[in-house]
Amino acid sequence: MRKQVWIAAMVMVVAISVGYAQQTADTILHNGKILTVDSQFSIAEAVAILDSQILAVGTNSDVLTLAGPDTLKIDLKGRTVTPGLINTHVHLESPREYGRDLPPQQRRQFPLNFRAVRTKDDVLKQIKDIIAAFKIEPGEWVYFSTRPRGDQAGLIFDDLNRWELDKAAPDNPIALSGGIPVVNMMLINSKAIEKLWNKYGDFIETYGRYWIDESGRPDGHLEAPAVRILLEDEEFIPPPDPQHVAPLYRKNLEERLAVGNTTISGGLHTSSVRAYQWLEARGEMPVRYGYGVMSTFGLPGADRKFEMGAGTDMIWITSMSSRAVDGAGSRMCISIERDSEAVAAAEGGDSQMMGLAAVSGWWPRGQCLMDIEYGGGTRGASIKANYFNEWYDQVARDGLRSANVHVSGNDSHSRLISLLERIDQANPGSVRGWAMDHCTLIDPEDVLRAAKLGLMWSCSPLGEGDRAPMIAAAFGDKVAHS
Structure with a gap:
């Protein structure tokens, strides 16, 4: 596979306009394949950049006329340039591994x-x-x-x-x-x-x-x-101060930028939003972040006065996020038989807490958070009402959008889609454009139901492909291939 070059693009224009002809580019990439992603998905030979924005795209000869004495000219030698990629499924509500760089008192x-x-x-x-x-x-x-x-x-x-x-x-x-x-x-x-x-x-x-x-x-x-x-509720576990963790958040963002992500999206805690805002205030956000608000979920009396799209060009609200309606690995909410012994044998000595076998004894059907009969693990207390169902209904009645939510097992997909069907019946069109993370163990019939509602999935096909052998061991080849 040829090496790719990624650049952030607001607009790609196939022809050089007369107005642009008088300007001099900072950088010109030429002799390559420029994927414009316009309505015809045109492929150009060169692109000119001025002040971090696309100045023009077109043929080598046309674009090179925008070069001045100080223009950086890069010969792509046939390599491909794409617009910046948008990753709609990230979990960067913590510093992750970079948190180890902080003293525990600062990380709290x-x-x-x-x-x-x-x-x-x-x-x-x-x-x-x-x-x-x-x-x-x-x-x-x-x-x-x-x-x-x-x-x-x-x-x-x-x-x-x-x-x-x-x-x-x-x-x-x-x-x-x-x-x-x-x-x-x-x-x-x-x-x-x-x-x-x-x-x-x-x-x-x-x-x-x-x-x-x-x-x-x-x-x-x-x-x-x-x-x-x-x-x-920060009255309980105090979050770290933004100035301590924000530089570590930036390291995670730089990793995303290095693989071509110029915009990302995922659910964020209130303290995480403050850390990213700290970076933005100093001009240190390397990528744009559209986030799902997690502070309204599970916190009685939380402020619900949000507006989709509110924020800045670098950090803005894309959804209300319940973060997860089930677990991962052996905590996926399923209604199909799982052979945990076969998975354990396949995983061998590499069995992990997030795998398909290690904790199945405590969650035989997974963490089925959409199910009122599920009180928690094998020792959960009975519950009187299902908060998840009430929360999603309230999001729709508030005219907001739900996305950035982990949905993994077949039963969770089915239950969530059924709930959204009921919400849509009461308020037609209110769930159109809502989205779920993962594409694991979806009944093909549920895909059709989701399409009728206008729902979307944010898939991670490479990651799910790596799990295919374990899925086959746990649920059989028929499930793995359908």
Whole structure:
């Protein structure tokens, strides 16, 4: 495959206008294949650039007339130039791996080393030692990040609970990530439960989701929507200051730019929006970001006065985002049979928490967040109403748009599309243009239903292709090929 060159383009014009003829280009790329992506998908030979915008495209001879003595001329030698690519499925609401460059006090996140963990006592000792080493005051919230292997899932989901965490942190409300995305699961101790229930107890008792012990007491494991409160209400887990994390966000954006993304889109927490706005205020946003607002989901009383398209040319609102209606890997919400043993054998020693086998024992059907019968894992408390259904209905009634949402399993696709059909019947056209992330395990009949509603998917075919052998092992060749 020939090497490609990407450039950001606002407009590509096939012919050089008379007005442009008097201007001198900063840069000219010539002797190549310039994909204009106009109505005819014309391919030109050269492109002239002035002040980071397309000045003209056309033949080599015509465009080169715009060169001046200081113009940079690049001979493409037959290579291809495309407009900047728009990636509508990114998850950059955190610094990701670059967060390791920050001291934990600045990131407001203390990592636990699971490579040194064999038992729950190893986890508790690390928690206790960190609180002591950093002289964390009683009453302060502390958030611990974890990266357990697939074979350590039992430590997080069975061995640890609120009462075990209390042994290591009796005086502080603490939260642990569960080895899966925090939008889907966190584990908290009794101090944290007390504070969370004092403010949002009625909401959580109605909509869930939380796990309970044999006597019906919350054991500290939270799923959505309850877990989302901790991510958006900054009275609980304090977010990092923008000036500390924004430069690390920029590194992620630079990676996107390096592969041709000039515009990206994904759901963002309020604190993430502030970090990107910090970059923009300093002229340091290397790509444009259309984001889904995540702050309205799972936070009772949150401000809903948003307008699609509001913002700036660099950062603006594209949707309201519930972030995820199910999980990934073995937490995909499915109604088809899964052979977890076959997947485990196929994954071998590489079984991970996000794989198709490691945590299937706790989520036999996946995290089916659109299902009112699903209270959370195998130990979830019953819920009285489904917040997801009510939230989507409210988004439509507010005249807003939903997108930037993870939908993975066949049952989640079916349930979400059925809900949107009911919303569309009550308010025709209100869900047209709404979108979902992923194209995993979609029933072909649901594709037809989605088309009638005007729904879209943001697929990642390369990533899904890599998962094909595991999909075949889990669900059989017929499902994998249809």
